[in-house]
Amino acid sequence: MKNYLFALLLILSITGCKKDGAGADDGNSPFDTFKQQFIDGLWKQNPDWASSVGYHKYDSVLVVPTDGSRAAQKAFYQSMQAQLASFDLSKLPPLNQIDYRLIQNQLQSSIWQIDTLKQYQWDPSSYNVIGSFAFILNEQYAPLTTRLKSFYQKMENIPTYYEEAKKQIKNPVPELTSLAAEQHLGGVSVIEKDFGDSLKKTKIPLAEQKLMLARVKTSVAAINSFAQWLKDFKNPTPRSFRLGKDFYAQKFKYDVQSAYSAKQIYDSAVVRKRYLHGQMYKISKQLWPQYFGKKAMPADTLLLIGKIIDTLSVKHVKPEDFQSAIEKTLPQLVDFVKQKNLLYIDPSKPLIVRKEPGYMAGVAGASCSSPGPYDKGGNTYFNVGSLAGWPKEKAESYLREYNQYMLQILCIHEAIPGHYTQLVYANQSPSLIKSILGNGAMIEGWAVYTEQMMLDNGFGNNDPGMWMMWYKWNLRSVCNTIVDYGVHTGTLTRDDVIKMLTKQAFQQQAEAEGKWKRVSVSSVQLTSYYTGYKEITDLRDAYKKKMGTTYKLKEFNEKFLSYGSAPVKYIRELMLAK
Template identity: 60%
Template sequence: MKQLITIVAAGALLASCGNPQNTGKVEQQDTQFDAYKEHFVEGLWKTYPGWASSQGYHKYDSVLVIPDAASREKEMAFAITNIDSLRKYDLKRLSDNNQTDYHMIENQLKSAIWGIEEEKSFEWNPSNYNVSERFAEMLNGNYDSLENRLRNIYLRMANIPAYYEAAKANIKNPTVEHTALGAEQNLGGVSVFEKDLVDAVAKSHLDAGEKEKILARAKESVVAIKAYAEWLKKLNNPTPRSFRLGKELYAKKFEFDIQSGYTVDQVYDKALAHKKELHEKMAKIATDLWPKYMGNAAKPADTLQLIRQVIDKISLKHTTPDSFQATIEKQIPVLIDFIKKKDLIYIDPSKPLVVRREPEYMAGVAGASINAPGPYDKNGNTYYNVGGMNGWPKEKAESYLREYNYYTLQILNIHEAIPGHYTQLVYSNQSPSIIKSILGNGAMIEGWAVYTERMMLENGYGADSGSNEASPEMWLMYYKWNLRSTCNMILDYSVHTKEMTKEAAMHLLVDEAFQQQAEAEGKWRRVSVTQVQLCSYFTGYTEIYDLREELKQKMGSNFNLKKFHEKFLSYGSAPVKYIREMMLRDLK
């Protein structure tokens, strides 16, 4: 899994498939494997009904799994049984598509076993336990009548008290950071039951008796959720576990979660080199822009200070707290028009994108995110969640707005929406392989979003009036933004495996990545409650960009950017190393 499968092996497979006798064997294996995948997916949803609901598969909406030892035994049994089933298939006799599915299924199963036996986050991460999001998704859905959804919610709520009792029993020596996050997010999610559910019941056509039963159970649920949050707040834990994962666990989690062709150490080294390259490019632009923004003021001798002063001046151009979400909404059609004009990729106009205030149960980790419908609910809304600044001190809000200034906010929208996450996830749901949709690779997904930022500017997005090239200000802010992905990798790896202190992290983020203090503080909190996910941006971006440049070199004048984008996304949310194999194989 750590090394890219060679083109020589791909050629051998093609030679094998070219034999009529072998072709028949491949077709037979594929037919059998397709049948196995259907069986696997059904078993997956029985084991993880909450995951099923999030993907648009609603057969088990009424089921809330109690996270106790029995459910973990069931997960283990499912994983072990299916690993044995996979061994019955000869990889060489499967199609490209099914070979990738095989690898992704195997990775998921091994990751589940590792999570239970070695990582054991169910013991030290209290924020793992939160029921609010799934119930909110059911309330916001349009896949069934409101009345049927409410009946399933009623049945599902029955296990909420037992769910949180099991959570309390599981927790042993939790981290301080995850304990605080668990309390905060669960209290934030109470509104789903106290307000959203109450409003939905009032709008429904259920009879008075059903309404009364649902509301009574909702009150019981609120009591259980609040009790768990209060239990966390009062938890006596004199020697808490460190939030740092440690080198051994971290390397294994990187292997399972990222599925890169590189080891984590190799990606870390690439990130350090890329940071240096970005600083050199930024220094040149900042030097050129100095007279425009700083007049005759003396230039600092320190290059990083020079860059920082120009960035700080440009960052003063930003929206207001009250207009933050509205500004984002206005920029979406501008991005769509640009992509159509440049013919960069097809954007399906029938797939709705809804910009909304970030729900409270999601708060505290990321300031902007995408919630896309699953492969079973392809026509559902995709939500662009935007963090709010209500109640923030004026200084904190100003710092945040300077971070997401006029230029950076556009790059954020490229990343989160168009042609980033929103576009990629629409294509993913159209993939012929449901495995690639439900087991989507985070590094490919995040890497695509980061790749599109650079791609848009390369094609002239952000140009001044009368120019076909992105402005120096846009490029400077893009490089600053790209430093974020690069430093995400450096930060996450250093914090979890090298004991990086908060002081050193602030130096990296503020002094070397030019982030505002509020943004840097938020990133420190994020790295203290997540592991490895921050690596996905830089790793995926690097692999996608390198693949594009490799194909451009091999194809010469035959290379077409739009075809590359649509071909790349057509494989679904598979690890980039497997997409690379298939695209090079197709080219050959």
Template identity: 70%
Template sequence: MIKKSVLIVAAALTFFIGCKKDGAGVAPQQKDSTAFGAYEERFLDGLWKINPDLATQVGYHKYDSILIIPNADSRQKQLTFTRKTLDSLGNFDLNSLTDNGKIDYHLMENQMQYTQWGLQQEKAYEWDPSAYNVIGTFAFILNEKYEPLDKRLRNFYMKMLNIPVYYKEAEKQLKNPVAELTALAIDQHTGGVSVFESDFADSLKKTTIPQPEKQKMLDRAKLSADAIKGYAAWLKGMKNDHPRSFRLGKELYQDKFKYEVQSASTPQQIYNAAIERKKYLHKEMAKYSKQLWPKYFGKAAMPTDTLELIGKMIDTLSAKHVQPDEFQSAISAQIPKLTAFVKSKDLLYIDPSKPLVVRKEPAYMAGVAGASVTSPGPYDKTGNTYFNVGSLSGWPAAKAESYLREYNQYILQILCIHEAIPGHYTQLVYANKSPSLIKSILGNGAMIEGWAVYTEQMMLENGYGNNEPEMWLMWYKWNLRSVCNTIVDYSVHTGTMTKEQVVKMLTHEAFQQQAEADNKWKRVSVTSVQLTSYYSGYKEIIDLREAYKKKVGDKLFKLKDFNEKFLGYGSAPVKYISELMLKKK
């Protein structure tokens, strides 16, 4: 799950490897490229000053002690920064830049335009209470071992100074907020306040900071915790008779899609392609279900209705799953198996020196997605990469069973491919080697998610799961989820699709469990556009692979070369990578 705010590209930031710079060129081109590199450094320095939280999360720690107050003045500073950046970008001749520079140019330009649109048209700061949340950055400072603990805790202490003012200002900005986003903000702040109430104190005990100083720090942490709980209480008690609809609306949706997904296609075209993909998947799933029916049902009569047939087969296979208390350990056990398979098939290089830590999802991240990967920033290459797994602790038995049937023994493997190897985690390792900080920081979410979905198909195409029809059937079901994500997101935010219609489609046509369908409704009601990134990115990568294979010829095409060349262009929109990989020499 990738959540965007005004200038933060992703809450769980993702990073990729950048392409090698072109070697030759006439003198003016080389001069302009050199100047552009220096310009990028100045751009980032300005970005960190107005976005210290983003700086912290990408591993740049000069401004760790600063918390920006979210008010009209700080928004104006952001607008001024974007205008100056767009003006100065115009001084460069795009055609004189290297391929690497051209992509960086596009990413900076798009992000500045996206920021302006967010502040002037979308105005989420008026209706999204969850946009005001300091906990994630403070937890990062506390948990990541990038500097000595004493220094991190002192920065934590200084940064806390503005927390009470921060939340009082947040209360002033909100006008008729979205009810669903209000509930999300309440949950996240209530769940995450422990960072200040207990985690900070526990960390202080491990230091040699003098006791009088510790007491001052603890006193400020209490004030911070009170402010956070006070914000949650204020949200619970606020009078909001006419809340804004969570539906973004067609006009805002089209704009947000343009800036966030950066696809070569329009939202309508991606939606239309998803509708056709759903038909294809149903056809393939029916074929495998007919093949498997005798194995699981013997001579029992086969349903004549295609969706009923597929549903019965999936329901039978879904009974094979781990127990609730085994969910996280089962995921940990998958990682070495996936690594071994990728190596045996020579699909791409996996760096053995970069650890992947499977952990329980932190409370401040809860409420949207059950599994995610977070990576160290480009300035912090030695940090851990985490596979965050939602806990089923305390769930009612029926809800846990429904969830585990959704993430059965087949889907759990595909989930680990998507989130870990060779999906997000592998891509993140490549990313942290990137010479391009711009690509690392302003990465494209559709490319990121599209790569993860693409690797699922790539693994099965190369024999993962021994070509068992059960695994293929379940992957088609999983791929159908990405497809239906697009259909649901577009239909809900640009139309009037209701919860009942969403749940019916997801359970009847996408064969999802009730718990998964309910969670998807919750997710689409607190996010927009991001759900389309899985299918849109996947489709563009598959299309590119086929075009690239045609360009080089079947005999010369090597999958490993394609994969590593693709990742080598960084986290750029696939449309720009396609232009470079398919251009004539």
């Protein structure tokens, strides 16, 4: 999930942090030298990751997934661990202490994935290269001719890459096998068609173009062959997609980097769910006479809430207007943030709403993709899933889920002042480490936090319907945690999940089915929304208490974001330090 403004204010915010004693080294310390060595080596080992964050030295390189390449990666991580251990954490400035911990976590996680998790054996979707090619083709970081030549050189290893991938896959998870086939077939047009269309716009000699197009054919054949191989794969006793308690606890520790354990977050989510039901019940009683007159209210609390939500959900856009409605909402959000003085919004940084690319399909219906820290001038995209070709009933169910209220909350979450705002702030952070090793729980938590912040400050004019839908939306984050933990560490079935999400979280059938698919092809990430939200709101309350009468929401928001995409528990240490 690679999602992703504000220069002048950020400089002021960072300066403020330094005055508080949270400054980093001057860039010339031994630890800063080590950080640069770590980053340089990281990109050499992971060229696709490097390209995605705007570092283009290795754009033409496609690492073939062999035992040897994996051993080289592990050797690099172990070497970096040894060098990191030579620094005394307690003697580093606070911001570099965070970088130390982020690097330490990344190295431990990478070695654990290679030695213990071994996802390369059971997750075919981890071998998809198309996204990297699409990035090279679509981003304007270099002249088109330069990018096409990198694209061409990178294609050379595609056939070998996928032949080796077949050898590495031992006992694939069926759900991940289907996802991989779907994503490859959905995204192969990037190479099969888009590359050739772009080639026509250049002055590359025709003879050279002919060679390039010949390589396209072999590359497309390799991708289609891999997709078909996955479809035909016979696996009578396949691995379950469920991680199990031990793997889950360890992955949560590395991926989320919370002050809480996975079980503690699960327990908190269960309590939060009861609270949200109570709030929704109060609003339901308030709205019932407006919509049902003197008709008797259902005695069952969940049934009452469900009837009010169903009534409110009827108002939604037409399928063909879904994307345009999002485009119209964004300026309204900008105006509100400015009016309420919640954050600085830089008008020179556009957000482009686009149809979700085929290679990204199959996991989420909306997402934000921001340029990396090396490519700060690149485009930021709001990716919107298309409803074209959907059966009428399925489209109606989806649109009721994203009704007139929910669509606005979605835009807050994905764009302003959610992901789009936070990730551009993160790219302005003085710490490259915090940008490239961004913490998903902080990123997702911020987006959830901003939803409530906007409503708390009057967005939607305190319409009970808007609050009702936000409680439902927040309930989604809460149930994401309950479902993810319950499925991967327990025995929750598809029917259990669908029933919980439709009856207790009041989601439409299409949304609930989509969540089951998502939990069956991902793990832990779904807990990041509620985990980050809880930690940020807890921090804001503690910071407000610390600042007393001098507390200002805008100052909290900007100071919080100035630390980059670091785990909330480390930002908390700095913001609450005396």
